Amino acid sequence: MKFYPVKVEAREEIGGYTLLHYRWDGPVEPGQFVMARVAGYPVTFDPFLARPFSFYDHDGETASLLFEVRGRGTALLDDARDKIEVTAPLGRGFRVNGAGGPVALLGGGIGVAPLKVLSRRLESMSIPYDVFLGFADARYSDVAREFPGARVATVDGSTGVRGTVLDAAPNLDRYAAVYACGPNPMLAAVKRAAGENATCQLSVEERMGCGNGSCNGCVVPVRDGGYVRSCIEGPVFDAEVLAW
Amino acid sequence: MVVREKTTREKLAVELCGVALETPLMPASGTMAKEALGEVAGVYGAILPKTTTPKERAGNPPPRIAETPAGMVNSIGLQNPGVEKFLEGLDDFDLGLPVFVSVAGDTVDEFVALCERLSVDSRISAVELNLSCPNVEHGGLTFCAGPASVEEAIHASRAAFPDKPLFAKLTNEGVVANAVAAEGAGADALTVINTIPALTIDPERQTVLVRGGLSGPAIKPVALRAVYDVSRAVSIPVIASGGVATGTDAAEFMLAGATAVQVGMASFVREPMEILREFSDYLERMDTTASGLIGAL
Numbered sequence: 001m002k003f004y005p006v007k008v009e010a011r012e013e014i015g016g017y018t019l020l021h022y023r024w025d026g027p028v029e030p031g032q033f034v035m036a037r038v039a040g041y042p043v044t045f046d047p048f049l050a051r052p053f054s055f056y057d058h059d060g061e062t063a064s065l066l067f068e069v070r071g072r073g074t075a076l077l078d079d080a081r082d083k084i085e086v087t088a089p090l091g092r093g094f095r096v097n098g099a100g101g102p103v104a105l106l107g108g109g110i111g112v113a114p115l116k117v118l119s120r121r122l123e124s125m126s127i128p129y130d131v132f133l134g135f136a137d138a139r140y141s142d143v144a145r146e147f148p149g150a151r152v153a154t155v156d157g158s159t160g161v162r163g164t165v166l167d168a169a170p171n172l173d174r175y176a177a178v179y180a181c182g183p184n185p186m187l188a189a190v191k192r193a194a195g196e197n198a199t200c201q202l203s204v205e206e207r208m209g210c211g212n213g214s215c216n217g218c219v220v221p222v223r224d225g226g227y228v229r230s231c232i233e234g235p236v237f238d239a240e241v242l243a244w
Numbered sequence: 245m246v247v248r249e250k251t252t253r254e255k256l257a258v259e260l261c262g263v264a265l266e267t268p269l270m271p272a273s274g275t276m277a278k279e280a281l282g283e284v285a286g287v288y289g290a291i292l293p294k295t296t297t298p299k300e301r302a303g304n305p306p307p308r309i310a311e312t313p314a315g316m317v318n319s320i321g322l323q324n325p326g327v328e329k330f331l332e333g334l335d336d337f338d339l340g341l342p343v344f345v346s347v348a349g350d351t352v353d354e355f356v357a358l359c360e361r362l363s364v365d366s367r368i369s370a371v372e373l374n375l376s377c378p379n380v381e382h383g384g385l386t387f388c389a390g391p392a393s394v395e396e397a398i399h400a401s402r403a404a405f406p407d408k409p410l411f412a413k414l415t416n417e418g419v420v421a422n423a424v425a426a427e428g429a430g431a432d433a434l435t436v437i438n439t440i441p442a443l444t445i446d447p448e449r450q451t452v453l454v455r456g457g458l459s460g461p462a463i464k465p466v467a468l469r470a471v472y473d474v475s476r477a478v479s480i481p482v483i484a485s486g487g488v489a490t491g492t493d494a495a496e497f498m499l500a501g502a503t504a505v506q507v508g509m510a511s512f513v514r515e516p517m518e519i520l521r522e523f524s525d526y527l528e529r530m531d532t533t534a535s536g537l538i539g540a541l
Binding site for chain 1: 274275283294302306307308309315489511512513
């Protein structure tokens with residue numbers, strides 16, 4: 001896999017998350033991701049693998065990645081102040097066609113990450129949308145300010161509705177399309193709540209090894225039996241394809 | 245008479261069981277999807293797609309991978325569409341390079357059936373027997389459990405695949421005895437080693453995360469020892485596999501006795517071309533050739 005060294009142009013902390021900006025003037029589709037790591041290969045073989053991150057935003061010149069420090073790989077990226085290494089955009093993102101009226105965007109925790117660049121796409125297509133975000137607590141929900149008008153839920157009730165993102169988003173079946181990213185149980189609940197009439201696309205968060213389809217490590221179960229790779233066939237799936 | 249200096253490309257060439265390889269590098273089975281082929285043209289001397297089995301296998305439920313220090317434990321479960329669909333899609337892997345096909349069966353008969361099926365396909369230059377899978381006729385021990393089962397599987401596969409090179413991929417445990425048995429049973433080359441049995445635990449949830457095989461730079465010294473020892477115990481070629489991440493890693497494996505070198509996980513995090521470039525630079529620096537390195541310790 002080819003990695004490109006890129007300069008960290010800016011680093012922000014938004015609540016419990018880190019946002020890294022770097023220059024990337026190639027095309028980016030909403031819902032696509034990159035594999036990212038700190039610079040220094042092949043000297044640093046530990047950690048060996050890069051980590052997958054959805055694009056948070058992209059304005060044509062600068063891209064950004066929003067992430068939560070969960071382990072060694074993300075901790076090292078969080079400390080990166082100069083250069084990181086990223087792949088070109090990967091995977092199959094959200095398919096937006098704009099037919100049939102307003103759409104709903106749902107993010108659970110760090111699943112908020114791909115919704116910013118998706119909302120930009122929707123605005124460019126003049127498609128109205130509502131944003132619903134769920135977080136553990138008020139510390140993480142700070143990022144909701146980046147989504148004016150978003151309805152927020154927190155598990156501890158410290159901000160917004162007490163509960164999950166679905167408690168902030170009644171009547172999902174009224175939308176022409178539902179786009180969501182978050183942990184699998186949340187996505188399964190979104191799929192049920194969206195009903196069968198709406199277009200429902202779900203961006204999964206799986207651990208990845210390679211990002212280029214080779215290792216078969218990031219699979220999700222599909223309705224027709226077996227597994228498909230979230231890095232190639234996803235990470236955004238039509239909800240009806242998934243087994244859960 | 246003026247002896248023409250070999251070009252850089254010519255210095256990379258090796259011969260493996262009569263198959264001319266432009267470079268000694270090739271993918272390790274299960275580490276290169278067709279989606280990644282764009283990065284390997286001009287880099288590898290042969291193509292080796294993911295292991296195929298008689299019938300489709302869904303593979304294991306996730307989680308399938310867990311990162312470990314300088315490596316990864318995987319338990320993919322040989323997810324593949326089965327040999328017939330595999331052959332339908334094999335042209336996707338046509339880069340004009342020799343194609344080696346990795347096969348796995350649950351029984352000796354399945355290995356035989358796969359070998360018979362592949363022996364009549366002219367696109368295939370060699371078969372690699374993945375002997376690390378459980379043998380259901382022997383209580384789930386792998387075919388590498390001992391020399392007797394290695395010998396049985398290879399002897400039967402050899403008869404079913406008589407005309408082209410047959411490789412046996414061996415696990416680290418008991419590798420020298422198994423290698424001697426494989427040579428005696430008619431293998432043309434040995435791939436050494438497969439992933440090493442390993443386990444990861446999620447301490448927060450107090451559950452097993454992934455029980456599978458360890459790969460990556462963490463296992464390189466183990467693989468190097470196995471290649472070194474096996475090369476001294478048999479007279480057939482050895483194909484090294486295990487933790488190759490740089491061009492000098494590849495050179496070390498060839499010095500230890502390997503004729504060719506498989507690149508696995510490293511292709512996830514580096515461009516294979518970088519590894520070839522480092523290998524080529526090493527040859528220049530040492531004023532030697534790839535074939536000159538083989539067992540040249």
